Amino acid sequence: MTYGLEEFCNDCRSAIDPKTHEADLDAIQGHLEHLMENDAFVNEHCGPHAEVGIHTIFRDPETDFMVLAHINAKGRTSPPHDHGASWAVYAQAVEFTDMTEFDRKDDGSKEGYAELEVSRKYRLERPKAGHFGPHKVHAIHFPDNGRFVRVTGTDLSRLETLRYNMDEKSVTAVPPNDRGEISGTASV
Numbered sequence: 001m002t003y004g005l006e007e008f009c010n011d012c013r014s015a016i017d018p019k020t021h022e023a024d025l026d027a028i029q030g031h032l033e034h035l036m037e038n039d040a041f042v043n044e045h046c047g048p049h050a051e052v053g054i055h056t057i058f059r060d061p062e063t064d065f066m067v068l069a070h071i072n073a074k075g076r077t078s079p080p081h082d083h084g085a086s087w088a089v090y091a092q093a094v095e096f097t098d099m100t101e102f103d104r105k106d107d108g109s110k111e112g113y114a115e116l117e118v119s120r121k122y123r124l125e126r127p128k129a130g131h132f133g134p135h136k137v138h139a140i141h142f143p144d145n146g147r148f149v150r151v152t153g154t155d156l157s158r159l160e161t162l163r164y165n166m167d168e169k170s171v172t173a174v175p176p177n178d179r180g181e182i183s184g185t186a187s188v
């Protein structure tokens with residue numbers, strides 16, 4: 001039987017604690033890689049006809065996780081940032097995404113100051129997936145026409161997040177917005 005969106009969402013729900021909303025991200029990553037082997041699913045949501053933008057494929061009424069298709073016309077390199085208290089699992093559909101993870105080296109006691117050190121770099125190509133846990137600092141880079149599926153613990157645009165500048169050794173809080181949907185690519 002083909003492993004499709006319904007099977008993935010059931011497995012994803014099983015990997016999230018209904019009370020604490022803690023997620024087994026290794027398990028979700030494995031399930032997402034399985035889903036990305038489904039040509040019909042990938043073509044439907046990330047194929048040539050998919051419109052540029054961020055599309056919500058599914059939002060779970062029980063645990064609030066979301067499955068999103070990110071269809072990008074232009075490439076982008078994000079600054080180092082986190083997703084606040086939530087998590088994200090990414091799987092590539094078209095082109096690639098380079099993922100960089102950082103460790104924070106300062107103790108956070110100086111307002112607006114942050115020192116980061118690169119801890120890990122890897123490339124996602126279909127069907128490979130990767131994940132960032134709560135408060136994990138990371139950056140992504142993808143070329144023109146990069147397309148990927150992202151699963152998040154909730155609507156990240158409703159959370160306060162942190163954005164870093166490595167050259168300036170600075171960190172800025174990005175307040176939540178109330179647009180009810182992830183907007184643009186600022187929060188990828």
Ligand SMILES: [Fe+2]
Pocket residue numbers: 081082083088138187188
């Ligand atoms: Fe991100």
